[in-house]
Amino acid sequence: MDTKIIFPEDRESLNLHETEESTAMDPQGQKDPNAFVFTKESLKKKIRPSEFLSEKLITGVAFLSIAIIVLIFFFVFREAFPIFTQKEKKSETQVTAVIPEKYGDTSSGNTVKPEQYGAETPTPENKEEGKTEIKNTGNVIKPERYGVPEDSIQESTGEEEYTGSEISQLTPAETFHLSSLFGKEWMPVSERPRYGLIPLIVGTLKVTLIAILFAAPLAILAALFSVAFAPHWLRETIKPAIEMLAGFPSVVIGFFALTIMATALQAVFGYETRLNAFVGGIAMALAAIPIIFTVTEDSMNAIPETYSEASLALGATRWQTAFFVVLPAATPGIFAAVLLGIGRIFGETMIALMATGNAALLSANPFESVRTLAATIGAEMAEVVFGDTHYSVLFLIGALLFVFTFALNAIAEFYVKGKLMKRFQGKLS
Amino acid sequence: MKELKIETRNLSFYYGNKLALNSVSFNMYANHVTALIGPSGCGKSTFLRTLNRMNDLIPGTRVDGEILIDGLNIYDKDIDVVNLRKKIGMVFQRSNPFAKSIYDNITYGPKINGIHKKEVLDEIVESSLKKAAIWEEVKDRLDHSALGLSGGQQQRLCIARALSVNPEILLMDEPASALDPISTGKIEELIFELKKTFTIIIVTHNMQQAARVSDYTAFFYMGEMVEYGKTKKIFTTPDKKQTEEYITGRFG
Numbered sequence: 043m044d045t046k047i048i049f050p051e052d053r054e055s056l057n058l059h060e061t062e063e064s065t066a067m068d069p070q071g072q073k074d075p076n077a078f079v080f081t082k083e084s085l086k087k088k089i090r091p092s093e094f095l096s097e098k099l100i101t102g103v104a105f106l107s108i109a110i111i112v113l114i115f116f117f118v119f120r121e122a123f124p125i126f127t128q129k130e131k132k133s134e135t136q137v138t139a140v141i142p143e144k145y146g147d148t149s150s151g152n153t154v155k156p157e158q159y160g161a162e163t164p165t166p167e168n169k170e171e172g173k174t175e176i177k178n179t180g181n182v183i184k185p186e187r188y189g190v191p192e193d194s195i196q197e198s199t200g201e202e203e204y205t206g207s208e209i210s211q212l213t214p215a216e217t218f219h220l221s222s223l224f225g226k227e228w229m230p231v232s233e234r235p236r237y238g239l240i241p242l243i244v245g246t247l248k249v250t251l252i253a254i255l256f257a258a259p260l261a262i263l264a265a266l267f268s269v270a271f272a273p274h275w276l277r278e279t280i281k282p283a284i285e286m287l288a289g290f291p292s293v294v295i296g297f298f299a300l301t302i303m304a305t306a307l308q309a310v311f312g313y314e315t316r317l318n319a320f321v322g323g324i325a326m327a328l329a330a331i332p333i334i335f336t337v338t339e340d341s342m343n344a345i346p347e348t349y350s351e352a353s354l355a356l357g358a359t360r361w362q363t364a365f366f367v368v369l370p371a372a373t374p375g376i377f378a379a380v381l382l383g384i385g386r387i388f389g390e391t392m393i394a395l396m397a398t399g400n401a402a403l404l405s406a407n408p409f410e411s412v413r414t415l416a417a418t419i420g421a422e423m424a425e426v427v428f429g430d431t432h433y434s435v436l437f438l439i440g441a442l443l444f445v446f447t448f449a450l451n452a453i454a455e456f457y458v459k460g461k462l463m464k465r466f467q468g469k470l471s
Numbered sequence: 472m473k474e475l476k477i478e479t480r481n482l483s484f485y486y487g488n489k490l491a492l493n494s495v496s497f498n499m500y501a502n503h504v505t506a507l508i509g510p511s512g513c514g515k516s517t518f519l520r521t522l523n524r525m526n527d528l529i530p531g532t533r534v535d536g537e538i539l540i541d542g543l544n545i546y547d548k549d550i551d552v553v554n555l556r557k558k559i560g561m562v563f564q565r566s567n568p569f570a571k572s573i574y575d576n577i578t579y580g581p582k583i584n585g586i587h588k589k590e591v592l593d594e595i596v597e598s599s600l601k602k603a604a605i606w607e608e609v610k611d612r613l614d615h616s617a618l619g620l621s622g623g624q625q626q627r628l629c630i631a632r633a634l635s636v637n638p639e640i641l642l643m644d645e646p647a648s649a650l651d652p653i654s655t656g657k658i659e660e661l662i663f664e665l666k667k668t669f670t671i672i673i674v675t676h677n678m679q680q681a682a683r684v685s686d687y688t689a690f691f692y693m694g695e696m697v698e699y700g701k702t703k704k705i706f707t708t709p710d711k712k713q714t715e716e717y718i719t720g721r722f723g
Binding site: 348359 | 563
């Protein structure tokens with residue numbers, strides 16, 4: 043019954059013991075001079091200069107990269123800073139000068155002075171909004187719109203300090219006031235510039251939402267298919283093919299969206315504006331899918347095979363295993379993937395410029411044109427006067443993009459670590 | 472009193488062209504523990520995994536011969552693998568609880584079988600954990616992550632998870648190889664308890680363990696079943712020289 047244990051002492055008698063030679067001894071039994079011996083000399087602390095240097099170098103590079111990121115943010119914000127300081131005073135003095143104007147007075151000096159348009163002023167103006175929520179200004183200003191001659195259409199101002207009379211002949215720099223950043227109009231190059239960021243922010247969020255709603259499920263399910271269902275050869279084909287798309291220039295995607303997708307989608311959904319948030323969103327989803335797919339796929343691949351085996355051995359089908367074991371276990375990775383995707387969409391400029399229509403409209407309708415934050419910088423930065431209010435506001439937008447991305451990451455990190463993990467994976471004791 | 476449960480007839484198994492099992496035939500009995508021993512790569516784990524068709528998942532494999540469970544060939548074309556695996560629980564070498572709470576680990580099996588009533592699930596959780604002798608240790612923290620348990624507890628949780636779907640046969644692939652002697656002792660105690668209700672097939676590298684827990688032992692070598700018989704006989708008076716040498720540790 044009991045097995046016989048062979049102890050080391052017994053090995054000799056069983057003749058299993060090979061004659062062993064100590065490695066430090068040469069055949070004559072003399073000590074090898076190179077052999078390691080425990081002396082105070084051999085164990086003395088050594089200075090390893092190359093190791094020290096490389097360690098410091100790596101530390102230095104790490105700090106440098108962090109410093110660069112901080113400096114970029116600092117620079118962007120510094121350029122945006124002037125709008126918080128001196129410009130305000132000037133505008134206040136101007137405001138007092140124009141004060142005699144009354145609100146709600148629709149019939150007054152009919153001197154209509156057509157505005158001169160800069161090249162990239164948004165063309166499709168918000169007709170409906172202009173009518174509904176305007177504060178009537180004193181003087182009738184010719185609406186910033188081509189081909190609408192009536193004087194009856196009133197300008198919306200967005201904030202109250204400005205009466206917008208053409209008499210005042212204000213220059214853009216002089217009319218700026220901080221609160222105008224919260225205005226509902228973005229018209230930086232009109233005669234009476236308005237820097238309301240709200241339509242830009244809403245537009246960006248709208249496009250991002252559409253894009254991520256489209257991209258995330260597709261990419262995650264594609265990754266799940268690739269990991270859990272696809273045969274080996276197919277997986278080896280899908281992954282590189284999709285990853286190649288990640289390096290696809292966004293200008294090409296934008297071009298494709300502009301020329302082909304916009305027309306096709308319009309034919310299907312039958313909306314009015316050809317280029318709008320929906321088209322832009324779907325085009326940006328194309329850019330985000332490869333990123334989400336790759337990161338998701340990697341995180342799913344990292345899940346031990348034994349998880350799926352355990353599930354299958356319990357009599358789960360393959361899709362049950364994929365959805366209830368693989369997917370939940372990969373949640374943190376999937377979350378990171380979606381965040382990366384959102385970051386990509388958020389900062390996407392070229393596709394936004396080409397496919398969203400670039401009109402800063404404030405509406406919830408996904409089929410209206412929008413203008414995103416990134417596209418605004420991309421379109422206007424080249425033509426702006428250096429040091430101008432417009433210039434500073436554009437940098438402020440840049441800083442906003444930074445802050446948004448950062449906040450998004452922070453919130454998600456907190457949420458994933460806190461709630462979601464607990465929910466899916468149980469409390470950590 | 473011995474009831475025939477599993478019978479293999481000329482079972483051969485191939486990984487591609489490589490023969491991993493060569494014409495293995497023997498019987499395993501209900502409510503008994505059968506141990507499979509042999510050196511690494513001898514085919515015992517492969518044999519175990521043919522019993523619940525886990526090897527189907529590996530591309531390029533092929534099975535010849537028959538495995539009859541209760542007289543039914545499980546490699547028959549009409550056999551539904553998913554339902555088959557519900558009847559045959561499996562415990563793996565490395566404990567592999569899901570990254571979920573203890574409660575969710577146990578309810579996973581019943582849930583995929585369509586049981587969703589809270590009371591029924593609660594009952595299954597309690598009875599499965601009790602059968603696996605871990606209830607007392609975890610009953611106050613069922614909502615905690617299973618990954619926070621110790622190695623031995625995790626392995627017993629995996630046993631409980633395998634029991635949650637009411638299998639008839641329990642396959643164990645070196646269930647205690649990564650555990651310390653105390654946890655191993657607990658698992659072995661558990662095997663004694665479990666064999667009253669289940670048919671247990673266990674793969675082990677540990678001779679003493681095979682001797683302690685099993686009623687029958689099969690010795691595998693190089694893809695062949697060298698010797699099979701009552702454990703006591705195999706360990707005291709084996710017929711084959713190879714078996715004796717392996718058991719006494721003189722070859723491997």
